[in-house]
Amino acid sequence: MIKETKDIHSYYSPNDLYNRIIDGLNEIGKELSTITLEDLHPVDEFHIRGTVATKELIELSGFTSDMLILDVGCGVGGSTRRLSHEIGCCVTGVDLSHEYIDAAQRLTRLLDMQERVKFQTASALDLPFEDNSFDGVWSIQMNMNVEDKFSWLKELHRVVKPNGRVILYEVCANKNTPVYFPVPWAQESSISFLVEPDLFREVITSAGFTVDVWQDKTDLAQKAFANMTKPVTDPELPELGVHLLVGNDILTKAYNLHRNLDEERVSLIETVAVKPLAP
């Protein structure tokens, strides 16, 4: 593992994650034998606007039940499971963090979804799949940790079939700098690699895609974080939440994200890129 990837992995490497999620579920009185997708949402949809955004992306995707889809940077698999649940398709999730992948696999078994939803540890820059293996791909808020965006997008282009759709929902830079840290995807600037939307679009097309949909969702992200205030010291955290994934300073990270959005230091882009049919 190269040094940069090591630092990124160590940011996303909580101890004993699955058991801590189970403890959280127990503490809020959930019966494990009847756990639903909704019960896990506070912890397993680690992106701006959570399940609401995932449902919009599913709508946008055009994916169908006969498809095999790849989720790159899947985290603990909330959106991976949601996609399969809503569409009926098979989905494979990959993530750099074996701690997240372990939790993703065990949560999927808990929900009895393991027939259609699989996970494995892998880097987005070196996907362990043959060319043209997937009918579609999605990647939700992981580009921020990827310095070499061209190699990442080339990998997505390689593994998706011709005419396949690649759904991206990604934080980008904006017109003002610097970004306030820590943020939910990085403790400090050395593992955060944001580019402005225009450059992001250029890299997508230079990797060989055509851009079918391009939507700036920054205003919706601003609204979602509008009520974030500067946290008090040692705030009380809920039993179940994304602090289990990236640490107890999550409210400071969310507050900084709110400031970064409001002060136009970061933006949020939703896009569908299509791999053209071979000539």
Ligand SMILES: C[S@@+](CC[C@H](N)C(=O)[O-])C[C@H]1O[C@@H](n2cnc3c(N)ncnc32)[C@H](O)[C@@H]1O
């Ligand atoms: C903000 S989380 C989003 C997780 C998930 N997509 C979701 O929406 O819940 C970013 C994820 O990207 C993963 N990641 C970052 N760089 C990666 C890389 N080079 N290859 C694979 N996964 C990566 C992290 O381990 C982390 O799980």
